[in-house]
Amino acid sequence: xxxxxxxxxxxxxxxxxxxxxxxxxxxxxxxxxxxxxxxxxxxxxxxxxxxxxxxxxxxxxxxxxxxxxxxxxxxxxxxxxxxxxxxxxxxxxxxxxxxxxxxxxxxxxxxxxxxxxxxxxxxxxxxxxxxxxxxxxxxxxxxxxxxxxxxxxxxxxxxxxxxxxxxxxxxxxxxxxxxxxxxxxxxxxxxxxxxxxxxxxxxxxxxxxxxxxxxxxxxxxxxxxxxxxxxxxxxxxxxxxxxxxxxxxxxxxxxxxxxxxxxxxxxxxxxxxxxxxxxxxxxxxxxxxxxxxxxxxxxxxxxxxxxxxxxxxxxxxxxxx
Numbered sequence: 001x002x003x004x005x006x007x008x009x010x011x012x013x014x015x016x017x018x019x020x021x022x023x024x025x026x027x028x029x030x031x032x033x034x035x036x037x038x039x040x041x042x043x044x045x046x047x048x049x050x051x052x053x054x055x056x057x058x059x060x061x062x063x064x065x066x067x068x069x070x071x072x073x074x075x076x077x078x079x080x081x082x083x084x085x086x087x088x089x090x091x092x093x094x095x096x097x098x099x100x101x102x103x104x105x106x107x108x109x110x111x112x113x114x115x116x117x118x119x120x121x122x123x124x125x126x127x128x129x130x131x132x133x134x135x136x137x138x139x140x141x142x143x144x145x146x147x148x149x150x151x152x153x154x155x156x157x158x159x160x161x162x163x164x165x166x167x168x169x170x171x172x173x174x175x176x177x178x179x180x181x182x183x184x185x186x187x188x189x190x191x192x193x194x195x196x197x198x199x200x201x202x203x204x205x206x207x208x209x210x211x212x213x214x215x216x217x218x219x220x221x222x223x224x225x226x227x228x229x230x231x232x233x234x235x236x237x238x239x240x241x242x243x244x245x246x247x248x249x250x251x252x253x254x255x256x257x258x259x260x261x262x263x264x265x266x267x268x269x270x271x272x273x274x275x276x277x278x279x280x281x282x283x284x285x286x287x288x289x290x291x292x293x294x295x296x297x298x299x300x301x302x303x304x305x306x307x308x309x310x311x312x313x314x315x316x317x318x319x320x321x
Contacts, residue, residue, distance in 0.1 A: 005267060005277055006301060010064045010316035014039050014057055017310045022055070026289075027238070028304040028312045029138070031085040031093065032296040033118055035061040039304060040072055040083040040095065041312050048104060052079035054097055058118075061298065064316060073113075073124070075099050081108075084135045088147075093118045096127070096135040096149070106132045106154040131155070136188040136238060139164060140199070148177075148221045150189040150201065157185025159203050161221050178217075178224040184209040186227060190241045192249060194271045202241050202251070203227065205234050210257040212239055214272070232266065232275060233257045238290040245299055246321050251275065252291030252303060263288035263305055281315060282307070295319075 017025055022043035030039045037059050044052030053074035059066045072095070073080045084096040093115040098108040110133045113124035127133075132155040139149040147164040158181035178201075180186060185206035192200050199217040201224065211229035232253055237260045239253045248267050255264040255278065262283040266275040282288040286308040294302050301317040 005320055006265065006279055006317040007320055008315065009300070009318050010314070012064055012066070012314050013307075014059075014066045014304060014312040014314050015041065015043070015055065015069045017043065024309045025055075025312055026306045026309055027082055027136075028290065028292050028306065029083050029085045030292050030294045030302055030304045031087050031138070032294050032302070033087060033093070034297065036118070037061075037064075037294075037296070037302060038085060038093070038118060039066070039312070039314075040085055041304075042079075042081045042083065043069075044079065048079045048081075048100060050077045050079060052081060054080045054083045054095075056083075061296065061300075064314065066314070072121070073097055073099075081105075082134050082136055084138055086138045089141055092116050094139075095121070095124075097124075098134050102131070104154075105134060108132065108134060108154070110135060110151070134187075137190040137240065140191045140193065142193075142220055144220065146220065148191060148199075150191050152187040152189060152203075154187070157181060157187050157206050159186055159189035159201060159215075161189070161191065161201075163221070177222050178215075180215045180224050180227050182209065182213060182227055183207075186213050188238055190239060191221070192241050192243050192272075195247070196271075200272060201227075202230070202239060204237060204239055205229075206236050209236070210234065212251075212253060230272075230275075235259050240291050240293045242293040242295065242301075244295055244301065244319060246319065248319075250293065250301065252281075252293055252305070254289060255280075260287040260289040261285065263291060265303070281305070282313070288313075 025043040028041040040056040055069040056072040079100040110127040111124040148161040160178040186203040188204040215227040307313040
């Protein structure tokens with residue numbers, strides 16, 4: 001059982017909704033900075049509401065007590081969403097997010113801003129003048145010095161990556177690679193490195209797809225295979241995957257083809273060829289969705305997720321090899 005491999009050591013809330021100001025919350029992201037965890041998510045009257053803003057908070061190990069949340073991005077009369085935090089190799093903290101400039105997610109702009117100290121932020125910049133491009137998972141730095149940012153296109157429900165370049169600072173994104181999709185649509189790609197140097201992209205499926213799908217690249221993300229379904233179910237909901245320090249792959253997902261419950265963790269010790277040791281994080285009626293994962297320097301695994309759109313939940317697991 002996975003309970004013997006991942007030991008729950010803390011369970012708390014990052015944020016609980018306030019009906020007067022922030023009635024709904026969703027889509028968290030988390031990053032580890034030494035003994036500090038930093039999280040961000042969006043909150044507002046409802047998803048895509050004009051008052052929707054990105055909030056953020058931080059906590060310290062080992063107490064895991066989150067500070068009161070404050071707005072990080074709050075564009076007047078426009079919905080901000082899908083934040084992605086990322087610690088760059090040079091130590092700076094990045095935030096990618098979108099702002100809806102029209103009626104829906106297919107009419108949003110992708111922006112980025114940087115913090116040199118994890119407290120003060122520079123002004124956000126438009127990443128590319130392309131409506132409908134969205135982020136959901138953190139970038140992946142490759143051994144050759146390049147960094148790939150997984151993105152998806154809300155207009156045609158396809159996944160791709162963009163090369164942020166070796167500096168990932170100043171100027172536009174360098175290149176877009178891939179157009180990974182299937183008839184039912186595939187979005188919100190997550191990229192993990194495999195032990196033989198290949199990259200694997202896991203994607204949320206749309207419509208009646210019913211499973212998490214995957215695609216692979218053998219040339220550093222420049223080309224991607226035609227996607228195929230995995231054995232893990234997906235109810236058209238967000239996922240996250242991570243390679244742990246001990247070499248395992250861990251997947252956070254809803255173990256259902258139709259509902260955003262239960263929320264589970266699964267581990268693979270063979271690069272995703274098989275998945276086993278499933279652990280149920282949250283079960284019962286309601287929505288437990290949009291998981292995001294990070295492992296800190298103490299090897300603790302942190303999981304954040306949406307709890308019924310009323311709170312952002314935090315679970316801490318000790319990884320037992």
